[in-house]
Amino acid sequence: MKLNKITLALVAAAATAASAGVTVTPLVGYQYQDEAHKEQRGVFKTDQRLNTANPKASTNPSNGGVSLESDLYTGLALGVELTPSTQFQVEYGVTDTDARASKASANAHPRNVFDAKEEIISGNFLIGTEQFSGYTNNKFKPYVLIGAGQAKYKVESREQLRDGTPAGTEVSESKDTIGNLGLGARYLINDALALRGEARAVHNFDNAWWEGQALAGLEVTLGGRLAPTVPVAPIHEPVVQPVQVQVVEEQFIDSDGDGVADHLDLCPDTPRNLRVDANGCPVIDVVGEDLRMELRVFFDRDKSNIKPQFREEVAKVADKMREFPNATAAIEGHASKDSKRSSAKYNQRLSEARANAVKSMLSNEFGIAPNRISAVGYGFDRPVAPNDTAENKALNRRVYAVIQGNKVTEVPQTK
Missing domain, CATH: 3.30.1330.60 (OmpA-like domain)
Structure with a gap:
């Protein structure tokens, strides 16, 4: 089954599930290829069937490869929350770009530009740093991304090739295993929406090259986010400690008429309708x-x-x-x-x-x-x-x- 069909099936499943903790994230960003050019020319061979711009160009095999240009990346990620700060996502993305020959080949064939397409499907874990530092009410949520998947590259001729092959013919392709490693952050707008931005390094294990991605997206959470479990504070019963007062015999003067002499009365001016203790203070019922x-x-x-x-x-x-x-x-x-x-x-x-x-x-x-x-x-x-x-x-x-x-x-x- 093609990658785009798999993605359409996942979108349909997410749209009908509407269960708690399911996320849908459209993504857009920049796919950086420059560091991989040398290795890509060794993989994306055009068999020297270059266009007709210069029929007398050199056929040196070292000139027979092309490399992909950096360009726009668009994708969609479907995820499920595993904890309040961690989720697993399946992502599908596409980069439509140009593929250009090496410098020597480009000099011999100035119109030697091919159409290229890179399709990626991967599974990624987004691990929030709150997993280790403790949950907070801060709306800014940093995370680490790690994952793996498959990249499919396809190179097609833009013009008729020297051997008569028409424009639009596939001249090279590759299916490779990749790994993703990145840093990002989410900003929670409300219980259903969050802005997301991240930077990734993408490693092609089969051909040993690195690509880069800078992405932004809008995360939509269906059914409500998972909430962290907060321990309930224990209930403490109040303890009433009696006050001990030493009674000293002196001349009896009771200004507030509560039956306790002034020199012993710790609560002067007590209302006459209240009962008092030996200290002249109101007797309190709890x-x-x-x-x-x-x-x-x-x-x-x-x-x-x-x-x-x-x-x-x-x-x-x-x-x-x-x-x-x-x-x-x-x-x-x-x-x-x-x-x-x-x-x-x-x-x-x-x-x-x-x-x-x-x-x-x-x-x-x-x-x-x-x-x-x-x-x-x-x-x-x-x-x-x-x-x-x-x-x-x-x-x-x-x-x-x-x-x-x-x-x-x-x-x-x-x-």
Whole structure:
């Protein structure tokens, strides 16, 4: 199958999947060839069937090769996120350019220019530096690129050759194994779009030459990006330490009438309706209140976006979490098992995307700190109903969250 047909098939698959963590990136840039010219002339032979500009030109075999000119590169990369900062991409790219003869051959044949095309398909890992330094909220995301693939080169005559072969005839080709190594960065515009730029070195293993690429692109993420897992802060119970005061007998003067002499009263001017301790300070009751609430959000088939009717329920959770500052939310994402799309891996990623969608709404729209929210997906492993009817499958396409916390209030005792 030709490379372009493979690419069209991948595009169609990505367009219909619409699952979490799938990326589509159109690319454009510059393909640099100058350092490879010497080796390319030894591979791209034209068999001395040069054009008719100078029929008496030398037929020295050293003049029989051509090299590719640097030119525009266009491509498309399809990827899947493996972690929040790392993804694997399959990329297809094309460079349409000129192929020119060596200097000696060009002098003998001034019109000796050929049409050339380089097609590349490769698989590349984009490894974010946050993988090693820790996740941050910075929108600028550097990465290292490493990968391998195949390059197909084709050289065609632009004019009729000396032996009568018509213009447009293929005179040389090569299929070679390549390796990619590069540095780049992504700038996150929003949850679905990112600008991307990188520089690569491309090594041709079969013919031992180097090419260079400088690329830019717009990355589109389908179904939402993977969110990093943030540990939930532990809950610490307040500890009330009693104050020890030594009582010294002196003349009894009680200005605020709370029954404690002024020289012993650590809280002067206490209101007369409050009970006080031996130090003249109000007796405080510590009233504890516990929070436990549940949230259920249901999704359409193969979707991870939150429908408008559930936004109010998420808002109620956010209000309670603001009222209880130490409250945490444990969010579970689930999927239904569909006979047409029963892949465990696909449903696992879909359930994670649903959980992360609720987490993102709590954090981004309602201002709840991300470290108070955990999100996990369980695929279709924990159904609440058998996956045998449309109604039951709709019940299984859900997010279930438990919100827990507590708070204490100090209330002075009255007489």
